[in-house]
Amino acid sequence: MALRLTLKPNEKIVVNGCVIRNADRRQNLTIENYADVVREADLLDAASAATPVKKVYFFIQSALLRPDIRDELRPVIQKSLAELVPIFNERISAHIFEAANHVATANHYKAMRALRPVMQYEEELTSLFAGGPTAVEAAE
Numbered sequence: 001m002a003l004r005l006t007l008k009p010n011e012k013i014v015v016n017g018c019v020i021r022n023a024d025r026r027q028n029l030t031i032e033n034y035a036d037v038v039r040e041a042d043l044l045d046a047a048s049a050a051t052p053v054k055k056v057y058f059f060i061q062s063a064l065l066r067p068d069i070r071d072e073l074r075p076v077i078q079k080s081l082a083e084l085v086p087i088f089n090e091r092i093s094a095h096i097f098e099a100a101n102h103v104a105t106a107n108h109y110k111a112m113r114a115l116r117p118v119m120q121y122e123e124e125l126t127s128l129f130a131g132g133p134t135a136v137e138a139a140e
Contacts, residue, residue, distance in 0.1 A: 003031040005039075012040035017065060036064050038109055052087075053122045056080040057115050060099070064108035077103050077111075084118070092121050 007013065007022040007029060014020070016035050031037060038061070049058035056077060063073040081100045085093045095118045102111035 003035075003037060005029045005031070005037070014038050014040075014043070014065060017067070036067070036108070038064055038112070042109075042112060051119075051122055051126065052080075052084060053115060053119050056084065056099075057112060057119060060103060060108050060111045060115070063103075064112070070106070070108075074103065088118065088121070092118055 005013065005028070007027045009022060009024045009026060011022045012019055013022075013029075015031070015037050042061075044054060044058050044061060046058065049055050059073055059077045059080060063070045063077065078100060081096050081103070084096050088096065095114050099111040099114040099118075102108070102114060
């Protein structure tokens with residue numbers, strides 16, 4: 001099944017490690033065979049990987065972008081995910097288990113996507129402990 005992407009003007013994507021920037025108009029792109037694809041918006045820079053969940057996300061992202069180190073990162077990722085499970089409630093832990101399953105099948109993009117709700121929940125908890133507004137309060 002083909003992957004269809006609609007790229008915003010000047011949006012970057014990474015396909016099999018190659019960074020591609022769209023021109024100044026919206027474009028449709030169809031990838032007809034399996035490739036490691038990630039949008040710029042889904043990437044996390046190393047400096048932002050300061051929390052436990054974001055660190056694991058960054059490891060998974062690194063495995064996606066760097067096939068040469070995937071085998072080395074897989075046990076690190078699985079161990080890090082396992083360490084997160086007892087920290088969170090059952091609903092959130094389900095996303096962590098889902099991410100671990102995707103890592104085991106080498107579907108790193110889906111693993112990253114599975115961790116997004118966990119990162120959002122982690123941010124809400126951090127905000128609560130810091131005394132700031134939660135994501136729900138900030139949206140109101």
